[in-house]
Amino acid sequence: MTDLKDMVEQIDQLEPVPPIAAQILALTEDPDSSLAEISDLILNDPALTANLLKICNSAFFSLPRQVESVRDAISLMGLDQIVEIVLFNGLSASFKKKMVGYGLGERELWRHAVSSAHVAGILADRFGASQNKQLIYTAALVKDIGKLILGRFVAFSYEQINILVQSQGQSFNDAEHEIIGMNHEELGALVGKKWNFSDKMIYIIRHHHLSDESARQDLETALVYLADIICMMMGICTGADGLSYRFYGDVLNEMNMSEHDLQGIIAEAGKNQQQVEMLLNL
Amino acid sequence: MEQNQMKANAVSMMTAVNLSEMKISRNPAETLVAFSIGSGIGVTVFDPVSSVGGLFNFMLPDSTQASGVNSEKVPLMFADTGVPFFVQALFEQGIQLDRMKVVIAGGAQFMDQTGMFNIGEKNYGALKNGLASYDIKIHHEDIGGTDSRKLSLEIGSGSSCIKIFGQAEVKV
Numbered sequence: 532m533t534d535l536k537d538m539v540e541q542i543d544q545l546e547p548v549p550p551i552a553a554q555i556l557a558l559t560e561d562p563d564s565s566l567a568e569i570s571d572l573i574l575n576d577p578a579l580t581a582n583l584l585k586i587c588n589s590a591f592f593s594l595p596r597q598v599e600s601v602r603d604a605i606s607l608m609g610l611d612q613i614v615e616i617v618l619f620n621g622l623s624a625s626f627k628k629k630m631v632g633y634g635l636g637e638r639e640l641w642r643h644a645v646s647s648a649h650v651a652g653i654l655a656d657r658f659g660a661s662q663n664k665q666l667i668y669t670a671a672l673v674k675d676i677g678k679l680i681l682g683r684f685v686a687f688s689y690e691q692i693n694i695l696v697q698s699q700g701q702s703f704n705d706a707e708h709e710i711i712g713m714n715h716e717e718l719g720a721l722v723g724k725k726w727n728f729s730d731k732m733i734y735i736i737r738h739h740h741l742s743d744e745s746a747r748q749d750l751e752t753a754l755v756y757l758a759d760i761i762c763m764m765m766g767i768c769t770g771a772d773g774l775s776y777r778f779y780g781d782v783l784n785e786m787n788m789s790e791h792d793l794q795g796i797i798a799e800a801g802k803n804q805q806q807v808e809m810l811l812n813l
Numbered sequence: 814m815e816q817n818q819m820k821a822n823a824v825s826m827m828t829a830v831n832l833s834e835m836k837i838s839r840n841p842a843e844t845l846v847a848f849s850i851g852s853g854i855g856v857t858v859f860d861p862v863s864s865v866g867g868l869f870n871f872m873l874p875d876s877t878q879a880s881g882v883n884s885e886k887v888p889l890m891f892a893d894t895g896v897p898f899f900v901q902a903l904f905e906q907g908i909q910l911d912r913m914k915v916v917i918a919g920g921a922q923f924m925d926q927t928g929m930f931n932i933g934e935k936n937y938g939a940l941k942n943g944l945a946s947y948d949i950k951i952h953h954e955d956i957g958g959t960d961s962r963k964l965s966l967e968i969g970s971g972s973s974c975i976k977i978f979g980q981a982e983v984k985v
Binding site: 689769798 | 831832833849850851852853872873874875878879880881882887890919921922923924925926927928929930932933959960961977978979
């Protein structure tokens with residue numbers, strides 16, 4: 532078994548989410564926060580402000596006029612969009628790295644993350660409570676953060692993990708836990724803690740494959756799980772783990788999601804995939 | 814002659830065939846690739862006489878099941894509308910029915926994904942029905958399980974390759 536202490540120490544070596552992204556996230560989850568507070572926070576970071584204005588004025592958004600200030604950007608594009616850009620800005624460097632253990636090339640985990648977040652947004656609109664959309668979107672974006680560290684340990688133990696998956700029918704994350712001593716959900720939760728994510732965000736990262744029965748009752752976690760499942764079915768940058776995870780049909784039944792709904796959401800996600808690809812290059 | 818020589822010397826070229834797309838080629842230096850197939854299915858067709866081949870990569874079984882999406886705009890997203898679209902395009906390029914070599918790969922499913930939510934299995938059924946309606950036979954298939962797959966077709970040799978992570982490539 533791997534030395535877990537060694538693995539946990541590597542959290543410090545990850546390129547962290549800039550504190551500003553974590554602060555903004557906390558503010559958007561707080562119903563009492565104001566627009567002014569959020570724009571002040573962004574303004575305190577000149578590099579982020581410059582980058583944000585550059586992205587807002589890029590051809591991708593094709594806004595009717597030039598955006599000249601952070602507050603202007605928020606009022607024109609909406610707070611959700613600005614928070615997304617700030618998060619992308621903070622996370623993409625780490626997620627774009629090649630991950631040998633999971634069989635993912637450069638940018639592939641990032642593509643999966645952004646696509647999952649997009650699908651999670653569609654699911655949140657249809658099946659979630661509207662005030663939680665940002666949380667669900669962001670949780671889907673960061674859910675695999677544990678893979679950033681675990682990848683190299685998976686590379687080392689892939690054959691053993693694969694034997695448990697193929698011959699004993701274990702899911703990939705259970706096999707990771709058994710062989711390495713920790714899976715990417717558990718390690719991801721530790722990273723989230725270190726980076727001061729909210730308790731709810733950490734919970735979703737920790738349970739996004741729903742192995743724990745109580746997590747299946749939690750709507751936000753279930754929606755992030757489904758977003759992940761849908762992207763894997765679509766084959767969006769599925770790697771060494773393939774589709775080796777458990778499917779919980781009861782979770783869909785409990786949300787009153789029919790077969791018709793599921794196929795409709797996959798079709799919608801597929802239709803939007805080109806737009807998602809453009810987001811990846813921002 | 815000179816043109817053929819140029820083709821032979823050209824560096825082989827990979828063309829990605831994304832979800833809900835098809836590509837047809839007669840360029841011997843070209844390889845068509847569906848890089849990551851999950852529950853959807855990739856279909857390669859090659860005609861050794863005309864040396865034309867195509868790859869079609871669809872995602873869902875039935876266009877009437879997907880509310881909110883107009884299948885006329887994205888016929889290649891679905892087996893029921895995509896198969897006729899693909900086959901028609903192959904005919905237009907001179908491929909003949911009795912010379913078609915067909916390889917299919919994909920249709921993966923999650924563990925315990927049984928019953929109505931099993932889209933991989935439904936895709937397989939819908940594809941078989943679609944091909945059978947033209948009397949098209951499948952020469953090789955690699956379907957189901959929890960693996961995601963890469964499927965490619967070398968136009969130069971007419972070979973299809975199926976690759977699963979951690980396993981040797983299967984060439985047919």
